[in-house]
Amino acid sequence: MILDKQKIDSLNSDGLTLHQNKIQVLKDSIPNFEEVISKLVDFQIAIPSWALGTGGTRFGRFAGTGEPRNIEEKLEDVALLNDLTKSCNSISLHIPWDIPQDYDALRAKASDLGLHFDAVNSNTFQDQKGQDFSYKFGSLHHVNKDIRQKAIEHNIEVIQHGDKLGSKALSLWLSDGSDFPGELNFRGAFERTLESLQEIYKALPDDWKFYIEYKCFEPHFYSTTIADWGQSYLLASKLGPKAVTLVDLGHHLPGANIEQIVSLLLMEDKLAGFHFNDSKYSDDDLTAGSINPYQLFLIFHELVEGLDHKGKRHATDIGWMIDASHNVKDPIEDLLQSVEAIKLAYAQALIIDQNALTGAQNNNKVALAQDIIQDAYRTDVRPLLAEARLRSGAALSPIKAFNSLDIRNELVKERGLHSVATGL
Numbered sequence: 062m063i064l065d066k067q068k069i070d071s072l073n074s075d076g077l078t079l080h081q082n083k084i085q086v087l088k089d090s091i092p093n094f095e096e097v098i099s100k101l102v103d104f105q106i107a108i109p110s111w112a113l114g115t116g117g118t119r120f121g122r123f124a125g126t127g128e129p130r131n132i133e134e135k136l137e138d139v140a141l142l143n144d145l146t147k148s149c150n151s152i153s154l155h156i157p158w159d160i161p162q163d164y165d166a167l168r169a170k171a172s173d174l175g176l177h178f179d180a181v182n183s184n185t186f187q188d189q190k191g192q193d194f195s196y197k198f199g200s201l202h203h204v205n206k207d208i209r210q211k212a213i214e215h216n217i218e219v220i221q222h223g224d225k226l227g228s229k230a231l232s233l234w235l236s237d238g239s240d241f242p243g244e245l246n247f248r249g250a251f252e253r254t255l256e257s258l259q260e261i262y263k264a265l266p267d268d269w270k271f272y273i274e275y276k277c278f279e280p281h282f283y284s285t286t287i288a289d290w291g292q293s294y295l296l297a298s299k300l301g302p303k304a305v306t307l308v309d310l311g312h313h314l315p316g317a318n319i320e321q322i323v324s325l326l327l328m329e330d331k332l333a334g335f336h337f338n339d340s341k342y343s344d345d346d347l348t349a350g351s352i353n354p355y356q357l358f359l360i361f362h363e364l365v366e367g368l369d370h371k372g373k374r375h376a377t378d379i380g381w382m383i384d385a386s387h388n389v390k391d392p393i394e395d396l397l398q399s400v401e402a403i404k405l406a407y408a409q410a411l412i413i414d415q416n417a418l419t420g421a422q423n424n425n426k427v428a429l430a431q432d433i434i435q436d437a438y439r440t441d442v443r444p445l446l447a448e449a450r451l452r453s454g455a456a457l458s459p460i461k462a463f464n465s466l467d468i469r470n471e472l473v474k475e476r477g478l479h480s481v482a483t484g485l
């Protein structure tokens with residue numbers, strides 16, 4: 062399904078007067094208004110192929126309708142999201158779920174839809190049908206060299222798929238770990254993992270990055286071989302400059318100060334980027350900003366300050382991606398909410414009075430420092446996002462447009478009620 066631009070324009074004209082009234086107030090009060098709008102226009106968030114279908118839990122999955130049946134339809138869903146927001150112009154593929162048949166045709170289709178390919182993801186956290194070996198006791202850290210070799214080869218194959226599509230990063234989340242004390246020699250597991258990663262690193266093209274994700278627990282319950290940012294950072298440091306640490310917001314123990322982690326990784330040029338989601342208890346994979354939007358804002362505050370300090374480009378020098386699972390929402394609506402929440406946090410961070418904040422910090426004015434950042438957080442910046450969308454030809458209100466254009470029903474007409482997206 063391709064969205065008719067005229068329909069979006071006509072919906073936008075209905076809400077234009079109200080929008081113009083709201084934006085005027087912000088124009089008068091934000092000194093760097095035009096700069097903020099242009100940064101919001103540039104800022105794009107990658108959509109993972111696995112988020113386009115309904116997710117589930119280990120207890121079950123309640124299927125959605127009209128889900129994308131193949132990689133081409135996944136691209137079309139991302140294009141829909143992008144036409145509504147002009148904020149997500151790339152897709153992140155997961156191998157082996159998304160193995161392309163014809164690379165040139167897929168690249169051409171993506172380019173026709175105004176999309177490109179973000180990081181490619183490998184998968185050694187489950188066994189595939191017909192596989193004559195098992196990752197039950199791990200992959201890159203496995204005690205058996207032959208199984209480690211299979212996992213290394215899989216990652217190299219993922220690089221090759223990505224290279225043919227124009228991706229520039231391999232994203233690795235290793236589920237390897239142990240469930241019971243005594244099961245695993247931690248040092249041995251770490252050393253074997255490093256050795257395996259070194260083999261994969263050698264296969265990376267020169268202009269690629271190697272994103273190393275960490276996670277504190279799950280699927281294993283006693284230990285994870287890359288459990289926290291320290292362990293990921295240690296591996297990334299030993300591997301070399303292409304290897305960097307990926308922060309998935311749901312992969313921390315409760316109460317972790319993620320914004321501080323982000324600040325220090327950025328300082329060391331070791332921050333790969335993000336998997337955005339939100340959580341109440343652990344790795345809940347909920348819509349970004351749905352539980353703790355203030356934390357998201359504090360993370361963006363460190364990002365904006367740290368990227369500016371380094372002279373880096375906000376939009377392109379870090380990998381921005383959503384990693385969520387929607388068990389009860391329409392995946393497209395959920396992704397629209399995530400994109401909105403991420404960009405709201407970014408916009409709030411962009412309007413912080415940095416000079417005033419530095420002054421307050423240097424004079425130990427604690428209450429003033431808090432007031433300065435909360436003044437930005439409590440500003441309603443939704444019209445800034447709407448203005449950025451309007452200027453890019455997207456919808457003033459993407460979720461309203463999704464519903465009034467009856468997009469899910471149109472997709473059901475094309476794909477059927479019972480189509481199921483691969484990957485979940």
Ligand SMILES: [Mn+2]
Nearest residue numbers: 274309336384
């Ligand atoms: Mn993730």
